[in-house]
Amino acid sequence: MDKAKAEAYWKANISLIRNLLIVWAVVSYGFGILLVQPLNNIKLGAVPLGFWFAQQGSIIIFVILIFIYVSQMNKIDQQFDVHE
Structure with a gap:
């Protein structure tokens, strides 16, 4: 992977x-x-x-965000051809 592609990936x-954070x-x-008070x-x-x-929320x-992260990272990995 060239430097420009690696920088775009990161x-x-x-x-x-x-x-997500x-x-x-x-x-x-x-x-x-x-x-909390208005939501109560x-x-x-x-x-x-x-x-x-x-x-709980x-x-x-x-x-849920963990699953979203996994899904989106799989797409990014596919896009930059670094998938398994």
Whole structure:
């Protein structure tokens, strides 16, 4: 792999990681801490939505983001011909 292609590959990789971490930070910090009071007015079953995000939501979103990362990295690997 030439240097320009390697730099483009890592730029795509870092960009993907940055975007996924931003989503996770917004969900865990924003919804779980900053917006907990307005979200508590919405119920998810018998549980306030703000409490749910603080206790379960950020973990579930993180696991979903792992699967998204794997899927997107497979596409990036195919695009740059570095797949297995």
